[in-house]
Amino acid sequence: MSRSGLSRQEIERRVHALGDWFHNLDLGGVRTAPDHFLGDYPAIVWRAISDALPARLDGRTVLDVGCNAGFFSLEMKRRGAARVVGLDSDERYLAQARLASEVSGLELELRQLSVYDVARLGERFDLVLFMGVLYHLRHPLLALDLLHEHAVGETLVFQSMLRGSQGAFPVARDYPFDEREIFDHPSWPKLHFVEHAYARDWTNWWIPNRAGAEALLRASGFEPRAVPGTEVYLCRRGARPTPDGAVYPARGPAAGEEGPP
Numbered sequence: 001m002s003r004s005g006l007s008r009q010e011i012e013r014r015v016h017a018l019g020d021w022f023h024n025l026d027l028g029g030v031r032t033a034p035d036h037f038l039g040d041y042p043a044i045v046w047r048a049i050s051d052a053l054p055a056r057l058d059g060r061t062v063l064d065v066g067c068n069a070g071f072f073s074l075e076m077k078r079r080g081a082a083r084v085v086g087l088d089s090d091e092r093y094l095a096q097a098r099l100a101s102e103v104s105g106l107e108l109e110l111r112q113l114s115v116y117d118v119a120r121l122g123e124r125f126d127l128v129l130f131m132g133v134l135y136h137l138r139h140p141l142l143a144l145d146l147l148h149e150h151a152v153g154e155t156l157v158f159q160s161m162l163r164g165s166q167g168a169f170p171v172a173r174d175y176p177f178d179e180r181e182i183f184d185h186p187s188w189p190k191l192h193f194v195e196h197a198y199a200r201d202w203t204n205w206w207i208p209n210r211a212g213a214e215a216l217l218r219a220s221g222f223e224p225r226a227v228p229g230t231e232v233y234l235c236r237r238g239a240r241p242t243p244d245g246a247v248y249p250a251r252g253p254a255a256g257e258e259g260p261p
């Protein structure tokens with residue numbers, strides 16, 4: 001029996017009924033994605049970053065953008081977060097997160113919402129997780145701008161698939177018009193555009209190199225600090241480096257306007 005009182009057979013039946021899982025969770029002894037192509041994912045990532053995150057989150061609020069089946073949301077709850085809101089654009093994953101929450105006996109607030117609509121929450125969170133989502137977006141800088149403008153109170157935990165150079169690049173404040181060679185430097189901040197598909201997935205659109213990911217974060221007002229040996233950054237919310245950015249919408253719902261669905 002799990003904490004929810006569901007039998008192993010019932011959990012197995014419901015896990016199976018919810019289709020293919022991307023998160024390999026342990027739900028009352030039932031593994032949801034035992035043959036994952038990345039191994040024991042995301043536990044593998046969690047082991048690499050868990051010491052870098054606050055050990056306790058009592059009284060804190062957390063938003064998990066692109067929460068999928070809720071692995072990281074549940075870990076935040078296990079660390080004592082007062083509220084964890086998980087949002088995902090895909091209802092199939094939210095159904096999996098609902099079952100994970102029920103079996104674990106840990107409360108999550110789950111919303112079907114795109115990151116582009118994050119202003120509709122009308123709320124800032126102490127900690128915002130934005131992991132594994134950036135490269136799935138057609139408008140990655142807009143998403144970071146929106147998170148800075150509307151959702152992140154203190155810290156952003158960011159992860160992206162990275163391809164190309166892993167090197168750092170000391171970007172100058174400006175370059176003359178006839179400077180051309182710098183763009184061919186392997187570590188110049190880059191976003192690689194995927195016109196068709198990558199890893200058989202047509203939802204992979206823009207994959208940064210390491211300097212590109214760091215530059216995007218800085219350009220949207222975050223101060224990235226890499227977790228060594230990972231693709232994860234802990235980012236303090238700072239000031240925007242330029243007065244105007246690509247933020248649309250630039251504000252959340254006003255009093256009396258429609259809030260979250």
Ligand SMILES: C[S@@+](CC[C@H](N)C(=O)[O-])C[C@H]1O[C@@H](n2cnc3c(N)ncnc32)[C@H](O)[C@@H]1O
Binds near residue numbers: 068088093114131137
């Ligand atoms: C690669 S998975 C990453 C899941 C999880 N954050 C992790 O790190 O394991 C990407 C997730 O982002 C969600 N997603 C994709 N586009 C989104 C969008 N525009 N707004 C919110 N979620 C999105 C997908 O449905 C999927 O659950």
